[in-house]
Amino acid sequence: MGRDDIAMTLSDAPSAAAAPLPDKPVERDTAAIPALSISAVSHSYGTRRALIDVDFTVAPASFTALLGLNGAGKSTLFSLVTRLFGIQAGGIRIFGHDIRQTPSEALRLMGVVFQPRTLDLDLSVMQNLLYHAALHGISRREARSRGDEVLSRIGLADRAGSKVRDLSGGQMRRLEIARALLHRPRLLLLDEATVGLDVKARADILHHVRHLVAEQGIGVLWATHLFDEITPSDNLVILHQGRVLASGEVTQVLENSGARDVNSAFTRLTGARSGSPES
């Protein structure tokens, strides 16, 4: 992360905290339809079972950490939720919309940041946003206005014309998050969004995403294998070898597992010698 990044962090961005979207009122009703509902989902690659009876929900306006080691099945789960893969068994609903039966409605309510970078490096920052907007049927004028808004929110307004390949890793991730929010989704999926970033950039991105939950009421599913990205107020799903070992509020998971912290809980539940290799 360069000096510019430090000087212009997400938390410093002036409008980050006070920018609820005007036409989307914040909902706090936890009894409402879950933002994401995953029921008995199983998936195999040939004979190898990647997911086995996975079951959990993500409430609106909540931050849910999906914790698992590399190979736990997190990316497979994301591919199923985003309909990149077809569902073999079980069901997935986004705000009540079945991803198989009404994929358009479900995908419209969802923003995604994949583990690999999915930006077009040869296009500019704004061009990437405009392209994404077009894929959601957002007119060019509206897209440009929203693009300016999200770029200023993430502190990249002055880089709108820069080629994406000229951005730092942290800036690219912030741009990907901004892009995922351009069509104003109600559910945001982030698959190991901080991989490869330095400590400061990771903290900034986490801060920004938690802001989105608090200020805009977006439901977030945050896949990670890093314990220090999880706070006691989060919801937690522990995925190990394709199975959900525990889910619920972090405090509840700790209580049920008799552990003092997430690291210990993970180690106890999975039997792993050391929970997170990178924590």
Add this chain to the structure above:
Amino acid sequence: MSSATLEQSRRGFSLAEYITCLNGIVWREALRFLHQRERFVSALVRPLVWLFIFAAGFRQVLGISIIPPYETYILYEVYIAPGLMAMIQLFNGMQSSLSMVYDREMGNMRTLLVSPLPRWYLLFCKLLAGTAVSLLQVYAFLLIAWFWDITPPPIGYLTVLPALILCGLMLGSLGMLISSGIKQLENFAGVMNFVIFPMFFASSALYPLWRVREGSPMLYYVCQFNPFTHAVELIRFALYGQVNWISLAVVGGCTAAFMIGAIFAYDPSRGLARRGPAGGET
């Protein structure tokens, strides 16, 4: 989420949203094409080498009798021009498939595939975008060829456009279908050897089929079954304001078949679903 918001999310897509999406995909493809100037140059150099060198060498060897749509004896350069136009589209179609494999490996493809618009429509837009790029290349070729005495009737430049669009869609969908089966970028060399070269050489692009029949009846039948032959003939006739109905039917049928195949292959429950996640992901 309120029920009102949920109801709002249940609406379908308006025509304007479909058009916006199409514009966006074509615009991005055009931008990428413009950024890759060497791609444009190489797309032009290839047919021009055939026209300036190969055709010049063979014009004395290969006599062309009067065959439709030509009404008089023609130079060999004039004969192969439609074949070279189709060749531009063939290479462009395969280049598009290469870029789809690259996009898939790099992750860019996901941006497209998680769009809420129907996947068949997204793939169709992608095909149209690739075809639009091929049209730019073909018309640039025709402009240069005009200085080389390849001067079809002026109306031909217009009448050939629908044929080029259809052929571009056919070859683009073939490329898309092939790209769904290629797991790694490195495997793309096989496409060159097993698709592009056989399709191009076993066709009427470089020599009329009656000449092929004289030399090898077997090859003649292979050429007849080659959809690229019909793409060449469709373009040849259209360039002179005529329609080759058989070629039109074959190209139309193949376009539909390849497109359905490609959409089927990119269906989440079929094509991509069979593969594991990208490298490093689980």
